[in-house]
Amino acid sequence: MIEGKAWVFGDHIDTDVIIPARYLNTSDPEELGRHCMEDADPDFAKKIVKGDIIVAGENFGCGSSREHAPIAIKAAGISCVIAKSFARIFYRNSFNMGLPILESPEAVEGIKEGDVVRVDLSTGTIENVSSGKSFKAVPIPPFMQELLEVGGLMPYVARKMGLEVRR
């Protein structure tokens, strides 16, 4: 179960906004996290509290394929992203690296900045604790569910190849 405060953004939030290219000379998660959403809100990374949730409109994560985008979001302390829709590569990347994302246009319409939101990933239920309204996310295809269950693509590949992930 995830619970956090909602930070609301509009449509077509691209990966250059999520993590500007000027910071891509590193792949260090902590450093990327410090610049998360910087070009939309320069103080975002400082303002949020661990566990907070990003709520956005259509086509979240469009643009470049940089995995630094979901990495920055995760490292900044965001627990999950709820959007009306996601751009394709961002969608893949999030599952591959285990950042929970949920698609639900109704939930996005029904959440204001600052609302407290509770998410049950196993059922896809999104609850706006502040307003008392509840929403259902678009179901995740079985294959993607399997990815989430094993913890992402690398553990999945490791299991398939009989390898062990060393972290």
Next chain:
Amino acid sequence: MGMTIAEKILAFHAGKEEVKPGEIINAKVDIALGNDITAPIAIKALREMGVEKVFDPDRVVLVPDHFTPNKDIKSAQQCKMLREFAREQGLTYYFEVGSVGIEHALLPEQGIVVPGDLVIGADSHTCTYGALGAFATGVGSTDLAAAMITGEIWLRVPESILFVYTGKRGRWVTGKDMILETIGRIGVDGARYMAMEFVGEAITDLPMEERLTMSNMAIEAGGKTGIIPPDKETLEFANARAKRPYEVFSSDEDAHYARVVEIDVSSLEPVVALPHLPENVKPVSELPEITIDQVVIGSCTNGRIRDLRQAAEILKGNRVHPNVRLIIIPATQKIYHQAMTEGLFDVFLSAGAAISTPTCGPCLGGHMGVLAEGERAVATTNRNFVGRMGHPKSEVYLASPYVAAASAVAGRIAHPEEVI
């Protein structure tokens, strides 16, 4: 039911007779590509798994093109990681400064990607190779890592949208104008999760370089790939450079499309995409006076020899406006050399342009021409998002090499006819 070219290529690589949109498949990749930004994360993942060898050293391609020649210590470290990995693995296709080019210009030029291929690249503009009749798509670093290990990728078979281009292009209308117009019509998520297929007489008419420009920007409409079924032009291009034998696929007559979009190119004019989305497309002739500070001609979208020739056509005998910095970046070493031999450098230098060694550089606000607060640039690149070329309060206008060169001379966004 027939299949589209995209479905056929995916079925072939998944070892299946048939695939259907929505199905998730596991497919063999012909090429797995990474660059100096995305490959380090993949290499780390490989190390963490204790994997000693990539699946095939001929099919894992590493191109350090974004922050090269190394722009600072951190990027130097990232490039070093690629270099050492490439040596250790004995990769056939690793390109060092002096032979490197922007990946999506380089791979087709070198014949590393061929028609019928399934290519995944940890770079969103991997879709460029669709112009060769390949299924090519951008993925993240973890996907790249998995493909480097297994030689396979999981993919959701996309629906296809058919774009039919009819009519004959006007004098100044290029592939760039055709794709910008397309994105303007369907929007930046108009082809989300889908394969775009480009056909029609105006595509048959289009030289390979401008086809590559079109496929390059499929991602700007949210597309998974932007594919052009091979024809005579494709085969001539491929035969002159292919490093491997290849297979040609085409769509069946009764293939199913989610949507068909028709565009008559004879009514098109040179267009520009205004900040901050590639879908904000307007004909140059309808714009108010927009003064500019910088022009960039280059990138994987428009940094090929044909683009440079088009820019030179406009710049010949002209001077860059005193308030404008014109930066020209040939996309590969070969193009750089060719432009020099053809005398294009003479035109560019006489006009007052700066010429850079191949790099992505300013396209992503990396180096070699980053914008300050409030500055405006016309660029032949593919993205005009907030902060894409520098300061979050700078602006990028996307255009063809013709319009970019004309604007550099005029000091404001201009139609080629105004300066020629």
